[in-house]
Amino acid sequence: MSPIAPPLARRLEGLQSSAIRDLLKLTARADIISLAGGLPDAELMPRDRIARAAAAALEGRSRLQYTESPGWGPLREVLAAREAQRLGREVPIDEVFVTHGSQQALSLLSEVLLDPGSLVVVEDPAYVGALQVFRAAGARIEAIPLDAEGMRLDALRDLLARGERPAVVHTVSNFHNPGGVTLSAARRRELAELAGTYGFWVIEDDPYGELWFDRPAPDPVATYSPNVIRLSSVSKILAPALRVGWMVAPPRVCRAVELLKQGADLCGSALTQQIAADLLTDTEWLTGHIDAVRTAYGTRAKALVAAVRDRFGERVRTSDAAGGMFVWVDFTDGTDTNALLPTALDAGVAYVPGSAFAVATDYSHSARLCFTTSDTAVLEQAVDRLARAHTLG
């Protein structure tokens, strides 16, 4: 007899794998140009500089040991200094907590801030990694649509006016995944004000903020309110394998997260944390490196958007190629992007249908395109293939 405890059976039924991860497995075929990915370009990751930092970190043995649960001190210090610059205020080190990528911050925060049944407001289309965590915490989800200026605060105000009282409002404020849009400065101020008035936490999830193409993103929402917990990560600017994310949050939140982190995995890697600290401290090098990533992604993004507009004209609306890693496309001619996908794969191009990110809004005429890992010629070829599939489909 091989028993299986009832919770396991339920968990297996209840949990859904990320639809995007499953799709990615299908689109790894060499003849397919994938715009379906969500990965930064490994070719732009600073391999030599990381190798140098790893060698330096391994000159002694102290970085091989366990480290503090909130993160290695010198890393927290450099993060505090960088965040102080972003936020225009002093950031004490006890407001900085290092996590295993920002996904872990989302996961630990959901344990700290939510009870089953707590209301969480997310954006629609949503970052699915956040949605998955909030759902697993048993939260009730309300979704607020995006427009060109980010989360529609008129819809959030309507929800509050109906008497709804969210515990948390989650926003990807800069260069949204998947929506491509950025929350406007005016809305940032207003969102911060609403958080103070109605007593909710804003989780400002910002992995893409430094990847702006023409001009920097507006000041963070966290600039305007102590009710905002800011998340970011080195995954998109340095390398995901460092597994270094962080949150900036009031000390009492960091303290609660620390106790949970001890149970979750004790601590992060002192080795990769020293590597991250080394690179983030080398400001002259870092500025040049991020500029190079920005330039490469900006060129690709603009080529992709130009090709889409050229080949599809009035039949699509796209987000601007302003930053980040994604372009969002709405078909205005009734094209169903789920139905189109098999034809597109036959034509040799993959994307993620909008419905994979939809919470309450119908995004069956939309798609997310990722431009990070292909050069401009390949991106143009991908759009040609998509146009051919669209003609056939």
Added chain:
Amino acid sequence: MSPIAPPLARRLEGLQSSAIRDLLKLTARADIISLAGGLPDAELMPRDRIARAAAAALEGRSRLQYTESPGWGPLREVLAAREAQRLGREVPIDEVFVTHGSQQALSLLSEVLLDPGSLVVVEDPAYVGALQVFRAAGARIEAIPLDAEGMRLDALRDLLARGERPAVVHTVSNFHNPGGVTLSAARRRELAELAGTYGFWVIEDDPYGELWFDRPAPDPVATYSPNVIRLSSVSKILAPALRVGWMVAPPRVCRAVELLKQGADLCGSALTQQIAADLLTDTEWLTGHIDAVRTAYGTRAKALVAAVRDRFGERVRTSDAAGGMFVWVDFTDGTDTNALLPTALDAGVAYVPGSAFAVATDYSHSARLCFTTSDTAVLEQAVDRLARAHTLG
């Protein structure tokens, strides 16, 4: 107004920091010899070999990217091969899941296998990292005392006879932390049998199994039953900073854990996972390295136990110095180890009182001594100081 969501306030009240971590902060004074730690010796960690592996891993860029949630394929393969050798059967790769240290395996498994109110059986004294996780999951805890042969299965049988039906029985089968003892071969077979009969999972938590001093530990409990989930880690044999632990579990358990891992932190570090795989594959070097760690720890453990027996005679009973990182001491003369601690700190020696690990048994006359980070002369001096404190106290 700076609101605080009610769940956060409750979490801060409800969660307790690890008593041992807090104590460690007090015992970092340079004039104190600490037997209170729980860390492997950084001086024995293979810095040069890790540096070589890091350089090799960074010759390309592929290890800088995100990796698969269950772990980097080649690492899972070498772990499967090693575990096959331990278990005496083939171990398919889909039964191996890499975690961020074994602590993460405990945390994810508690989500997969437990509901609030589920019964979890732990050992008494307990590994507090496991206890913390099971309590956070809302489990009901029953504790089974240890004796010289490990978990007292007569007490477990009594509990089952009373009609109790555990979902999980957790055991540190080899060189127990904190108890120092090893589950006997006969009890392993019996525990596996009970798991089959009563339909519970055994979590066999085995970070210390390779650190035997005179003879290898008996075959794993997992040898005898498919109801056993085996956990281990490279933290104690290579370096904690790699943050590489793993579980061997039926594929359906691994699949459920994978879905949770995606939400918890997406994936581990491909960089540190390649380093671990490199070292574990280099079997000739690895054998020599683990032998050297074993020899160093064995020498220290035996010196510590000899000194304790010499200075305290009949007034203490200690566990054998058979492996692992800890010796457990029971004072037979009524000494209260909590009351003795301040005097011991004044005399320049620190230990962890037994009550820090007690679940339902009175361990106020016991203490855990860690021998990993001091040489034999220092350990003897520590015991002299402890004897002086004991005379005064």
